[in-house]
Amino acid sequence: MEQLTRALGHFTALDLWAVAALIAGWAGVTLLIEHAPARFPSTSNLMAQYRREWMVQFVARDPRIFDSQVIGQLRQGTSFFASATLIAIGGALALLGDVERLIGIADDLTTGNDPVIVWEVKILTVIIFLTNAFLKFVWSNRLFGYCAVVMAAVPNDPADPAALPRAQKAGEINITAARGFNRGLRALYFALAGAAWLLGAWALLLAVALTLGVLLRREFASESRAVLMRADDVRTDM
Structure with missing residues (x-):
């Protein structure tokens, strides 16, 4: 406890506020995106409805080759990000073991003479977000696998009473997998924002603000969201 208190003593009040903003921004934007008001849904919420409709269709x-290909592509995406995040974690851990070199580089960009513990805490913050992203990607990959199995259990006969209920189960698992994938992506965004702390508290605050702006724009003010919000116009050629 005494060591923790001594370590915290190396950080300014602005540092603590910046870290609090990083954590609050990460948790807050996730809550807002996943629980957006029904009258103003996020892009993720809109895509969830299309995932349900996908399973109905x-x-x-017949045949269902297209659906299996889509699930395969989704699994490949989660595998790629999981592998890339694991490499990033390894790089951050390697950097943690050679903090002196980082300090030498940072001296050219910042002013001050912070002790090694300060740099270690900053790197650990990034590692925590990267680890969270990795775990989310791995679980998302597994859920997409579960979804594929449930889809395979859907009877080929649309009139079979078990067909639609099983397809709906697959849809909900698909949505849960996508939610985990999106959470992993957001953790990566905030890991990058956390890396700005190496340049100081003000840099971290600016990075958090920029990250929130990017996420909110993509979820609530992007062109893709506008397309999803359009009503489906059914045209009949006479």
């Missing part, structure tokens, strides 16, 4: 599709 899947029941009557």
